[in-house]
Amino acid sequence: xxKPRPEMIAETRAKLVAAARHAFGTxxxxxxxxxxxxxxxxxxxxxxxxxxxxxxxxxxxxxxQIDAEMTARLNRVSAGAATRWQGFVDECATxxxxxxxxxxxxxxxxxxxxxxxDISQWPTTSGCIVALKKSLGQLKQDGMIIxxxxxxxxxxxxxxxxxxxxxxxxxxxxxxxSKRAVQGFRTLLEGLRSKQV
Numbered sequence: 229x230x231k232p233r234p235e236m237i238a239e240t241r242a243k244l245v246a247a248a249r250h251a252f253g254t255x256x257x258x259x260x261x262x263x264x265x266x267x268x269x270x271x272x273x274x275x276x277x278x279x280x281x282x283x284x285x286x287x288x289x290x291x292x293q294i295d296a297e298m299t300a301r302l303n304r305v306s307a308g309a310a311t312r313w314q315g316f317v318d319e320c321a322t323x324x325x326x327x328x329x330x331x332x333x334x335x336x337x338x339x340x341x342x343x344x345x346d347i348s349q350w351p352t353t354s355g356c357i358v359a360l361k362k363s364l365g366q367l368k369q370d371g372m373i374i375x376x377x378x379x380x381x382x383x384x385x386x387x388x389x390x391x392x393x394x395x396x397x398x399x400x401x402x403x404x405x406s407k408r409a410v411q412g413f414r415t416l417l418e419g420l421r422s423k424q425v
Contacts, residue, residue, distance in 0.1 A: 237279075240271060240275055241279050241289070243269035243270070243271060244265055244266070244269050244271065244275065244276055244279060244280065244286060244289075245289050245290055245293060246269070247264070247265040247268035247269040248260070248265045248283075248286045248287070248290050249290045249293065249294070249331075250268070251264055251265060251268075252287065252334065252335050252339060253330065253331035253334055253335055256334060256338075256339055257283075257287060257335075257339035257342070257343055260283075262276055262282075262283055262286075284343060284344070287339070287340070287343055287344065288344065290335060291340050291344070291352075292351075292352065294331070294332060294335060294336055295336070295352045298323070298326060298332065298336075299355075299356075299359075301326075302319045302322055302323060303319075305318050305319050305322045306318065306319040306363075312363075312366060312367060312370060312372065313367060313372045313373075313421070316363050316367060316417075317414060317417050320385065320389055320413060320417060321410045321413060321414060323389050323393060324389055324392045324393050324396060324406065324409050324413060325396075325406055325410060326393070327392075327393040327394070327396035327397040327402070327406065328396060328402055328403065328406050333396075333397040333402070334397075336393075336397075337393050337394050337397030338397055341394065347390050347394070348386070348387060348390065353386065353390075356386050357379075357382045357383055357386050360381075360382035360385055361378045361379055361381075361382040364376065364378040364381055364382055365378050367420075371422055372421070372422055373420040373421060373422055374420060374421070374422055374423075376420065381420070385417075388413065388416065389413065392409040392410075392412075392413055395409060396409055
């Protein structure tokens, strides 16, 4: 039976993304070739160009997939915490710690910025800022944090956590750098706590 066109399109895209993700995660963006992706996926270069435009477009699709997975993991971390505040802090710390994972480190925090530019300008960043702003608003409403401008604070936390993750990913000693970054970030967030809590 012939598959419906939307199903075939989704399958083709998924094959190319999976092949590219494996290559980007193991040998890196610069060392991977479009011919390798298409051969691994059993598709033609024409399919790659049709669905993603070029190798850079395929990298963007891989980053979107990884970002969605990271967000789901962070949501589980936050949901599993004893308090909303602890969930917020743990979520921020876990984001930084994810930069230790080889695939995330290479694709999200090394090759991604090198190829796509400033991480703060990526399309997914606005969603992160909205989520942080919402969390901060809830924490403020609960009296857990001081009276702050939620958008300003969300943007500052997003920038600080992104830069901490970039620092970890590009460090000569990522494990040690991660410990220092997470400790410093936790200390920074403590400055938001309400004195009444």
